[in-house]
Amino acid sequence: MTQAPERTVPFEEAVARYEPVIGLETHVELGTRSKMFCGCPTVFGAEPNTAVCPVCLGLPGSLPVTNKAAIEYTIRIGLALNCSIASWCRFARKNYFYPDMPKNYQISQYDEPLCTDGWLDVEVGVEIVRIGIERVHLEEDTGKSLHVGGATGRIHGADYSLVDYNRAGIPLVEVVTKPVPGTGSLAPVVARAYVTELRDLMRSLDVSDVRMEQGSLRCDVNTSIAQAGSAQWGKRTETKNVNSLRSVERAVRSEIERQAAILDAGGRVVQETRHFHENTGTTTAGRSKEEAQDYRYFPEPDLVPMEPAPEWVEEIGSALPELPSARRARLQAELGLPESDITALRNAGALDLVAETVAQGAPPEQARNWWLTELARRANEAGIALALLPITPAQVARICALVESGELSNRLARQVLDGVLAGEGSPDEVVAARGLAVVTDAGVLAAAVDEAIAAKPDVAAKVRDGKVQAAGGLVGDVMRATGGKADAAAVKQLILQRLGQAGQA
C-alpha cells in the first residue's frame, strides 16, 4: 500500500509552537533457558518450528506452567527500575485472533502487573531526566509470520504466509513508562536516551541479550503534542515497529512534525496505531481507535496467582549487580576520562572493555584509544560487536605496556594486534614469533644509519647544510632497512647527530 506522504512542519518550528508528550512501551525478550510456559529452548535463528511442543503450539488440551526464572528476571528488572513488587498478582488472557498466536489469546498481565510505579534516570547531555515507570509485566511472545509474495512483505498482497512458532512462548517483559511531558525539543533525544539506558540496564541485569536488530528488544513509541502552555495534552499516536535506537528518535521527531502540520491546519490528530518505516523515517496509519480490538481480558484460569515471597524479593534485590548509571559514575571517576569519552565508550559498547583494560594496568587514555579506534575499526570490518573480537582486555593492556616501555612502536603494536586477532597467541608470543621488537641494539642501528647516509650523499649534504627536514628521507630508509622495527624518533636523532645537527630534531 502506498500512501501519499503527509504534510509536515519543520521540527524546530513544531517544537516552538507545540509541547510534546512522549511515552514508551518496550518489549524485552528474556534470556531464560526455557520458554515462559513450557520446557522448549529459547533459541534464535533455529530451523523454523523445531523449538516447539504441544504447549507453545497451543494444541488442544495443553496447559501452561510458569517459568520461575522468568518471574525472577522480571522482579530483578522491577527492582532495578525502583518499582514496587506485587505480593499477589495474576496472569490474564488477552484475546484476539491472529495466525501467529497459537491459542488466539496471549497470556499476559492486565490490571495486576508484577511491578508498578518506578523510575529510571536518563542522561541527556549534562541533564538528568527522570522517566516514570508505570508498570513492568510478564507475558509470552507470539510466533513470527513471514508473508511470501507481494511487494511489501506485509500480509496485504502476500501470496501466502508462513508461521514460525519457535518464538511463540518466549518470555517477554513489557516496560511501560508514564507519560513524559516537558522535554520540549529534546523529546526525540530523551526517547532515545531512555531506550539506550533501559537496554544497558537489561544487559547489566543479565536478563536479556537486548539486541534490537534481532527483535529481543522492541519499542512502541507514543507521541502527542499540544499547544505550548496548554493544560491539556493532545491525542496520542502509538508508533509500532521501531526497531533501532536511531529509529526511536526519528519516530518521535517525525510524529511531532506530522502532528504539528495537522494542528496547524486546524485538524485533529486521530488516536491510532502507526507503523514506522526505516527507509523514510516516517510513519503511516495503522488501526484507529474506532477499529481497536476489545481484548476481553480476564484472569487466566489455567494458572495460579503469582505470590512472590517477600524474602525472595529481598534476596533478588540484594543480589542486584551495580546498575549502569552508578557504574558509569564510578568508572568516570576511576578512569578520569571526560564525560564525552564515557558517552562515546558507552555508545560503542566499550565501557566495560576499557575499564577492564585499565584494571589490567593500561593508562586510561591509551586504553580508550585502542578500543575506540583500532579495535572499533576491526570490529566494524568484521561486522561483530567489539566485545566479540578475539582479544582480551588483558592482552590490550599488555600491548599498551609494551608501547609504554618502548619495546613496541605504535606501528609495531598494530602488527601485534593483528597477530593476536589472527589467533597467533598472546602479544608476547606474537612479538617473539613475528620478531616485532623495536631494534634497540645501538650497533645495528648505527650501521643502518651509516649505510643510509652513504647511499644518499646528496641528501646527507643538504642536512649538513641545515636542511633538517631532509633527514626524513633517510629515516624512512633506515626504517625500511630494519623492517620497520626501529624507533623512528631515535633513528632521526641518530642521523642528525651523525650529520652534525644534534639538538635540531
Place this chain on the structure above:
Amino acid sequence: MTSSTDLTRLTAADMAAAVAAGEISAVELTTAHLTRIAETDVHVRAFLHVAADGALAAARAIDERRAAGEALGPLAGVPLALKDVFTTADMPTTCGSKILAGWQPPYDATITARLRGAGVVILGKTNMDEFAMGSSTENSAFGASRNPWDLSRVPGGSSGGSAAAVAAFEAPLGIGTDTGGSIRQPAAVCGLVGVKPTYGGSSRYGLVAFASSLDTPGPLARTVLDAALLHEVMSGHDPCDSTSLDAPVPPVAAAARRADVAGLRVGVVKELAGDGYASGVLTRFNEAVELLETLGAKVTEVSCPHFGYGLPAYYLIAPSEASSNLARFDAMRYGLRTGDDGTASAEEVMSLTRAAGFGAEVKRRIMLGTYALSSGYYDAYYGKAQQVRTLIARDFAAAFEQADVLVSPTTPTTAFSLGERVDDPMAMYLADLCTIPGNLAGNAALSVPCGLAPEDGLPVGLQIMAPVLADDRLYRVAAAVEAALDQRRGHPLLDDANGLERAGDADGEAVR
C-alpha cells in the same frame, strides 16, 4: 448368554482380581468387551472410535507382564471407555465436534498416560456433547448416544457416551469430565456411580478445555468400589497442570470398603428440592435420606441461600472461559479448514471454518461468553458471576460447619426423551441445577443410584457433596447406600436395565 458376556458383567474389581489370579487373561477380557461393543453399540452408539487392535495389544502386554511375574496395579487388564475429550497419541480426539474430526493429537493426556501406565486397557473414545457443552449428547456432531435403560431416552451428558458404555456393559469403567454436572448427571440417569473429584485432584493436562476453572475429570462405574479404584489410579498431582493440587489422593478405595455412615452428619440442602423436581426423584431421594438415618447418620437440614444463583453464574463463567478456550480452533494448525481456495484471507478462512465446524450450542456459548467479557459488560456479567461463585463457596463452607456431607437429588428428573429439550436450551440447562454449585466451589461430589422412579422405572441419582479433598467421605456414604439398596433389592440395580433387550425384541435380534 455366552461366556464372554458373563465376563462383561463382572465388576472392575473382580475383573482385576481374576486377571491378577490368572483365572482370565486381559486379552480374554478385552475380547469379551470388544464383542459386546460389536453387538450392542449399533443401538447404544456410545463409542466414536473403537481401538480394537490397540486395546488387544495393551491387553497382551499386561498378560506378558503378569506372566513375567511383575506386580500389577489394582486395575491392570481392566477395559475402560475414555471420553473423547482427552488427547490420545494413538487415537483421534474429536471432542464430539466436526472442527476436530480426524485430528490425531501428538501426545497423551496425563490421564491417558496414567491409565496406560496402570495397565488399564483403553477400548476407545466415547461420544459426548460437542466440547462437553450439553446434558444429553445430542450436541455431538456425530449423533446422540442412547440410554441403555430406554433407547428412546438420552444417556445424559456431556459424558453420555462413557456412561452409556458402562451401563450397557460395553466397558466396566468410564472416564468423563464434569464442568457443571457432566459426570454426575449421566451417571444418575444411567444408574451408575459418577464422581466429580475435588477440582485439581485429577489432572486437566490433555483434557481439551471447555471451562478451565470448572473442568474436572472423574470416574464412571457400576459400583462405588470400582469408581474408587479408578479414582485412585487416575488422580494425584501433575506438574503439567498448574491448578493440580499437590496433595495426597484421599483414601477413597478404603472409604468405599468401609461403607459406614454411623455418626456421620448428613446435611440435606433445603434449596435443592421443590418445584421442577419430578415426584419420583423426590420420592427416591427422601427414601435415601431415611435410609442414611437408619444406617446411623445424623441427618439435618442445611440452607445454602445462594445456590439459586449458581445456574446463571455458571452460564456466564463457563461460556466466558469457553469463548477464549475455543478460540484456538482456527484452521491454521490442525482440524477442519474451510474456504481455503487460494483467494480467501487467513481471517476469512478462520471465520468460514468456525462457522462450518462448530455446532449451534457451541456457537451460542461462544457468543454468550464473548459478550460477558466485553469491555463495558465485564463487571456486570463475568465480574458479578465471580462474586456469586464466592458466595456459593461460602454457603458450602457454612454448611460444612454443620454437616460432614451434603445431599440432594443429582438431577431434577430422570432421563428425558431424545429430542425433548433440543429446542429449549433453558430446559436443557436445568438438568445441571443441583450439580453446578459443586463445580463453582470446586469441592468433591458424587452421584450414586438410589432406586428407580415409580412413574417411569428409570434410575434416580443421589448426589453427595463433600469439602475440598474430603472425597473419601463421598465413597463412605455412597458405598453404604449402595450396599443397603442392593441388599434390599437382592441384585444390582443395573440388572433391571432392559432397554437393550427391548430393542433386541423390536429388532428381532438378541443384543444381550
